[in-house]
Every structure is written in C-alpha cells, then in structure tokens.
Amino acid sequence: MQHSGHIQKMRTSLDGGDAVYQLPIGDDLVLMNGLVGRRITLDFNGEICCANCGMRTRKSYSQGFCFVCCQSLARCDLCIMKPETCHHHLGTCREPAWGLDNCFAPHIVYLANSSGIKVGISRKTNIPSRWIDQGAVEALALLEVDTRLKSGQIEMALKEYVSDKTNWRKMLKNEVEYADLPTVAPELLGKISGLIDKLGGKMLDNEVLSINYPVVEYPRKISSLSFDKTPQISGVLQGIKGQYLLLDTGVLNIRKFGSYHLGLTY
DSSP states (O other): OEEEEEBOOOEEEEETTEEEEEEEETTEEEESGGGTTSEEEEEEEEEEBOTTTOOBOSSOBTTTBOHHHHHHOGGGSHHHHOGGGOOGGGTOOSSHHHHHHHHSSOEEEEEEESSSEEEEEEEGGGTTHHHHHTTOSEEEEEEEESSHHHHHHHHHHHTTTSOOOOOHHHHHTTOOOOOOHHHHHHHHHHHTHHHHHHHTOEEOOOOOEEOBOOBSOOOSSOOBOOTTTOSEEEEEEEEEETTEEEETTEEEEGGGGTTEEEEEEO
16 A cells, blocks of 8 residues: 655544554545554655645755744744743734634643653643653643643743653653652642642643553664655554654654655555
8 A cells, every 4th residue: 555745743542542643644644553563664755845835845844844934933933842931912923813823722731651750731622632742651631721821831830840851762662650640740739839829720630541552562772763864764663652653673753754745655
C-alpha cells in the first residue's frame, strides 16, 4: 500500500485507555496503529510547503511554516511556548481574532507522568490529545482557568516545585519515574493557593487517566532519524509514543517534519 503527500503531526485520540494514531498524508488519513509490527518506508522528495500559505520553503519553521508566516502568525509567537508572556491585552497580538479564539478559552493545568512527574497546560478542547502527544502514561487535570495567560502564570508558580519538562529519551525508552499524582496534587496546589484564588482557578476533581501506547518493543538506545540527513527512512515499526515512530532503525519525530512531502509504503 502506498500514500503520498505533505504530512502534519499525527492526530491522536483515546479508545478506552489506548492511544490511537492517524497520520495525515496528502488527502489520506492513515491509521498507524495497524502498521505496528510491519516494515514501513518513508521517502522525502525534497519538497516542503508552508502549512499556512502553501508556498514552497527550503526550511520548515515552527514545525511546518515558511519564514514569513512564522514571523506573522500568532501561533508561532514566543508566547505560545511561554504563555505567561501573553500580550494580547496590550494590543500587540499578531492575530487578535485568533488570540481571542485560542487564548481566551478554557485552559487546563495538569500533572502528568511522562519520564517523571511534570506540570503542563493545555486548551481544554485539546485534552487528552495533549497528554498523548507528550507521551504521558498517566495524567491528572488539576485546575481550569478562563485564559491561557492565567494557566501560564499558575504553571510558572508550580515550576518552583515540579518540572515542566519531559526527558524525551527516557520517555521513549519507557523509563518512567512514577509519582502518585493524587497525593502530590493537593500538596502542590496548597503552596500556591493564594495565586489560585487571585486568578479564579476552578479546582477539578478528576481521576488519574492512564494511557497505553501501541508499542511491542521499546528501544534500548535512542538514535534519532531525520529526513534532512536521510531522505529515505525504513524499518520495522515497533511502536508509537508521543509523536514518535519507534523503528528498529531509530526513532522519528513526525511533528518535527510537518509540511514535508513524503511517500509512505508498507
């Protein structure tokens, strides 16, 4: 079977507690779970087209955009990576209407076990996909706030006590240092109760969500694959976790190569 076209990051969902992956490639949406255990080949033909304007670009910026769009789109601004620096209220947002739709919407502050315990934020509508994209094996929603800025401010406060990063190598090798999230959560929230009251955070009473990934064998050693170095990448797909394909020849971060034109054969 063959598919070809420009790709974007894999779409994710949960079926029960199992992560489901679909790869957008051209006009097709390929269920990747069904390819685990099979040999696949991905060929890059050298063409990259901006996910926003469609123009060809020699390099992909911000995971799928040309340089001009990267400099003009709000979704590519620094405040997306650092939500506590949101400047929409100052009238300097690159796309005010986009900001209203995406940054002035309910956001969730959460804890997750990925490589170890971490704090993170996400739009409410992007749960649980956000957790799957990060390779979390467990996640617990803590608070709901009404803007991205507020979620970023709470995350910054919690970063004094718990990391906001995932060790991606440990995550891919499934070397997870588990924390008891329901036990840790009230301790952390108690440390910033004043800020939560000030920002109007709504406490959530959710259970821990466990996520299973379609993996038959985790890599013992991490070797990163790149279309920029090797236009053809082939191997037995041993699993999928986060936005990574775990091949017996190395690991491939699909999200990194958004807007690349690939051929997929299996």
